[in-house]
Amino acid sequence: MKPIIYKRVDTIFIHVSNLKESVRWYSKLFGIEFQESDYRGPIYTIDMGPGRPGLTLDNHCFDEEYKFMPSNQPLFNVSTDDINAAYELVQEMGAEIVSEIETFPDLADFTFKDPDGNIIMICSCFT
Incomplete structure (x- = not known):
C-alpha cells in the first residue's frame, strides 16, 4: 500500500521576529553569503543540501493573531x-x-x- 503521508521532513520552521535580520544571522552561522537580492519574504528557506530538510524562517507578518514565543x-x-x-x-x-x-x-x-x-x-x- 502506498503511504498517504511520507516518512520524511521537508522543512523545519523557525519563528522569528525580524525576517531580514534572521536571514542575515543564519546565513552567517552557516557560512552562506547573504545577498540583499536573495531576500524577498514573507518566509525564507535556507537550503541545507541534497536530501536534507530546509530551514524556513517565518515572521508571520500576515497573521495578526500570531504571538511569538x-x-x-x-x-x-x-x-x-x-x-x-x-x-x-x-x-x-x-x-x-x-x-x-x-x-x-x-x-x-x-x-x-x-x-x-x-x-x-x-x-x-x-x-
Missing part, C-alpha cells in the same frame, strides 16, 4: 566536525550560550540562542 528546548541540531571552532563562531556572533560544550563517548554538543531566543544545538559525532 521562542522555543525553550532545542528546535533542531546541526553538525560540525570541529565543536570548538563552532563554539567560537557562535560566541563571536554574540549568541547567548545555553549549555557549554558537553563531551560524551560518541558525541559532543552545546546549545545557544538565536537572536529571537530560539534554542539551537550543535553536535559533533565521533565515529
